Amino acid sequence: MSKQDINCGFLITTPENNHWIDIAELIASSIPNALVSKLGPRFGALYYENISKHPQSCSYIVFDKTGRLAGIILGTLDYNATSSLDFALKIKLFLAANLRLFSPTVFRWLLTGLRFRSTRKYHMKDFPKAQLRTIVVHEDFRGNGLADKLINELESFFKKNNLESPYVILTEKSNRGANNLYEKLGATLIKTYHYHDKTMNAWHKSLS
Numbered sequence: 001m002s003k004q005d006i007n008c009g010f011l012i013t014t015p016e017n018n019h020w021i022d023i024a025e026l027i028a029s030s031i032p033n034a035l036v037s038k039l040g041p042r043f044g045a046l047y048y049e050n051i052s053k054h055p056q057s058c059s060y061i062v063f064d065k066t067g068r069l070a071g072i073i074l075g076t077l078d079y080n081a082t083s084s085l086d087f088a089l090k091i092k093l094f095l096a097a098n099l100r101l102f103s104p105t106v107f108r109w110l111l112t113g114l115r116f117r118s119t120r121k122y123h124m125k126d127f128p129k130a131q132l133r134t135i136v137v138h139e140d141f142r143g144n145g146l147a148d149k150l151i152n153e154l155e156s157f158f159k160k161n162n163l164e165s166p167y168v169i170l171t172e173k174s175n176r177g178a179n180n181l182y183e184k185l186g187a188t189l190i191k192t193y194h195y196h197d198k199t200m201n202a203w204h205k206s207l208s
Contacts, residue, residue, distance in 0.1 A: 020045035042096035073150035130167035
């Protein structure tokens with residue numbers, strides 16, 4: 001698999017099968033409040049790999065010169081299509097989550113999801129299909145422009161697939177770092193809404 005030099009000795013490439021546990025652990029350490037993070041690295045690895053392998057998705061990871069995982073981005077041209085799970089994968093995810101499925105966190109997520117179900121559907125119905133699903137840069141490697149590089153790779157994928165409309169980015173309203181990043185990159189805050197037990201910001205970003 002070919003790799004592309006970026007800057008400061010970092011390398012960017014697409015993930016292989018043996019990378020997904022490390023990827024899930026990196027995402028969980030950076031976004032610990034996400035439900036996928038709380039369901040464990042095996043669950044996260046299966047979940048993110050399933051999205052990544054869909055024909056309408058792309059994923060890129062960054063390593064430093066010693067081979068240490070420095071960052072990940074995952075995006076899709078069609079959020080709904082890449083979110084569907086077949087029966088076999090549902091069973092694998094259930095087994096991977098194990099007893100974590102019965103934690104107070106999961107029950108709270110389900111209950112608040114039912115509470116805001118109609119509101120969430122109303123707000124999400126006009127979202128673009130294309131979405132930046134996840135981007136994470138390890139805290140040890142921030143400040144090297146890796147987030148910009150990863151977003152450039154994602155947008156190159158979108159351009160190659162003839163995306164003309166903006167894509168959507170979702171962040172927690174309380175995540176100031178992420179919100180400041182996307183505002184800096186030229187994204188436009190469209191709305192704020194409730195999603196399960198969180199208050200979310202929806203951003204639209206045109207291709208640069």
